[in-house]
Amino acid sequence: MIGLIDTHAHIDGDSFDEDRHDMIQRAFDNGLEAIIIPAIESKNYDKIIHLCDNYPQIYCGMGIHPHNVANATDLDIELVKQYADHKKVIAIGEIGLDYYYDFAPKEIQKEMFRKQLILAKQLDLPVIIHNRESDKDLLSILKEEQDGTLNGVLHCFSSDLDTLYQALDINMHISFTGNITYKKSTLSDIVKAVPLDRIMVETDSPFMTPVPHRGKRNEPSFVKYIAEKIAEIHDLQFEQVCTMTSNTAKKLFRLSMLIVLFSAITGFSQSIYAQISDDSTEYEEEIIPQNPYSRTFGIGIFVATNTAIEQLTFEQRTNSRSTRSYDGNAALGFSLGYTIIDPIMIEAGYLYTRNNKPIELGYSTLPNTYEIFNISMRAIANPRSKVAFFAIGGLSYISNTILGEIRNVIGFNAGAGFMVQIPTDYGIFVPTAEWRLDFEGKEFRTGKEDIDRKFKGWGPVTINSFYSLPKLTIFWYPKF
Ligand SMILES: [Zn+2]
Ligand SMILES: [Zn+2]
Structure with a gap:
């Protein structure tokens, strides 16, 4: 200095x-x-x-x-x-x-x-x-x-x-x-x-x-x-x-x-x-851009790995709680970002994961799939800086196929990350790395027996899931 x-x-x-x-x-x-x-x-x-x-x-x-x-x-x-x-x-x-x-x-x-x-x-x-x-x-x-x-x-x-x-x-x-x-x-x-x-x-x-x-x-x-x-x-x-x-x-x-x-x-x-x-x-936005993303839409595509963690409760057994996780499932999706006020961005996104593990492990003929729609708020600590840090939180709508049964549930998400600003002639590109957790708001009671070999014969199971998602997004804020 x-x-x-x-x-x-x-x-x-x-x-x-x-x-x-x-x-x-x-x-x-x-x-x-x-x-x-x-x-x-x-x-x-x-x-x-x-x-x-x-x-x-x-x-x-x-x-x-x-x-x-x-x-x-x-x-x-x-x-x-x-x-x-x-x-x-x-x-x-x-x-x-x-x-x-x-x-x-x-x-x-x-x-x-x-x-x-x-x-x-x-x-x-x-x-x-x-x-x-x-x-x-x-x-x-x-x-x-x-x-x-x-x-x-x-x-x-x-x-x-x-x-x-x-x-x-x-x-x-x-x-x-x-x-x-x-x-x-x-x-x-x-x-x-x-x-x-x-x-x-x-x-x-x-x-x-x-x-x-x-x-x-x-x-x-x-x-x-x-x-x-x-x-x-x-x-x-x-x-x-x-x-x-x-x-x-x-x-x-x-x-x-x-x-x-x-x-x-x-x-x-x-x-x-x-x-x-x-x-x-009263100042016109055009005179001085408040922050580089101000009042424009950013379009993002992302890749992530989705680790689905299931907490299982078996009705017919005592002391029968168990946890299993499916890690390393590739996930893909897209996001839209819009800055409403300087440090706050609204983000909406869609994520798709296909989990083939149940087939690979031989206890199901169908994959589990997870689709997560989210609408979240990002609070950005230093929105005008080249590298900015943020926390994110919001609601999720989660649509799953687990063990062949479809279920839809409202959940919530929370996470943190950072974004890097790269201005170009075509607009701003913003690589964003974040870690997000999505929680299902309600457990899922399946009438069927769990088909995982380990739990065979344990009877109907209630499953409560959450998802750990380290993800990498590239946002593009086009120049208008
Ligand atoms: Zn002078
Ligand atoms: Zn002067």
């Missing part, structure tokens, strides 16, 4: 719609401790909050980016304020000035920047600041608003030394992104001039991709390249940079308590929360 924090990643953006979950998983597999998503426009606020609800290690800033302030009003500031109420909103941002693109008149940019700074102070939240070719105006507004209560970071810092020193003077933090790794970068002197307790790292995904991935889409798992570059410039160990920048981020955004809190909550309860919380019901 290297514990890096990507303090600025726009992973709510469309370019991640196809593979957002995998990309996030990659980041945490690469040892990231947290990701902060700064909002840039109200259109995506819900989507961002939804991500925060679904991943314990994702936090966000709320704000209006200077690119999007042209038509903003006080109502938009009010909206930022409302969203900032959410416990995982840890900053106001991304806000600032951008005179390079000039998407909005400078006066409006300045006004909205200032209003959002005031809001941040009111809410006691730090700010995430964007600045492009607007050093002078940005610094003067920050200085005017700095009354000792303003905290924040100048993200993707690319200005000169003089701007850096002025920003440091008014208590600002500095974060660096992929451009410090570029061959032609002149930012080394700047990086070197920032005190170690004021530096943070970020990717600014999907932009600013660091070397060696330059030219590709950026993503949070690449944040390590920025930390490596800072380590090189400051002549430190990589691990030291990870620890220091993360500590700085935790302090500025007051993450420590939150990280402890949200890491303690397992993915399981998080998913349940996402399902039952009022806010999340």
Whole structure:
């Protein structure tokens, strides 16, 4: 665990719609401790909050980016304020000035920047600041608003030394992104001039991709390249940079308590929360797939071995209980799976087993057959993970031919297993291994004598059966 924090990643953006979950998983597999998503426009606020609800290690800033302030009003500031109420909103941002693109008149940019700074102070939240070719105006507004209560970071810092020193003077933090790794970068002197307790790292995904991935889409798992570059410039160990920048981020955004809190909550309860919380019901399923199986049918075929265990009671003998088992009977079947809410899947299945043992053993001319229809619920502990574990339980309808007599009985089933997710162009393939037990709900009284040689002459028998089924299913969740 290297514990890096990507303090600025726009992973709510469309370019991640196809593979957002995998990309996030990659980041945490690469040892990231947290990701902060700064909002840039109200259109995506819900989507961002939804991500925060679904991943314990994702936090966000709320704000209006200077690119999007042209038509903003006080109502938009009010909206930022409302969203900032959410416990995982840890900053106001991304806000600032951008005179390079000039998407909005400078006066409006300045006004909205200032209003959002005031809001941040009111809410006691730090700010995430964007600045492009607007050093002078940005610094003067920050200085005017700095009354000792303003905290924040100048993200993707690319200005000169003089701007850096002025920003440091008014208590600002500095974060660096992929451009410090570029061959032609002149930012080394700047990086070197920032005190170690004021530096943070970020990717600014999907932009600013660091070397060696330059030219590709950026993503949070690449944040390590920025930390490596800072380590090189400051002549430190990589691990030291990870620890220091993360500590700085935790302090500025007051993450420590939150990280402890949200890491303690397992993915399981998080998913349940996402399902039952009022806010999340209004989000469109299409925007962010809640889990890979969500709202689609999976079709599965399986092979199993069916061990039928019979408990026998002989009416005409005292102390006449006995057990026999027929093991290793091949079983075949199919299943349908449907995810109703994130961690709960409904599964319906059919299984067929033919048991030739009575013929082989020479005490019957007919095989025993077992057909089991089941409808079960699967509770999945970590539905979004590559390998997910589950428990299963439900009802069975069991139709048997035993000793030539047909009988149908209701039973129940219980089991446990794990599933592996393999995404392909044709949908998701999910090899699933599970062990299931099916119990008959009622014993079966046969009028005939048992024909097993061992019990010949013992008279009529009552049989109560259950079935042990280790099974291997391949589910296919087609892409629609
Ligand atoms: Zn920015
Ligand atoms: Zn940004």
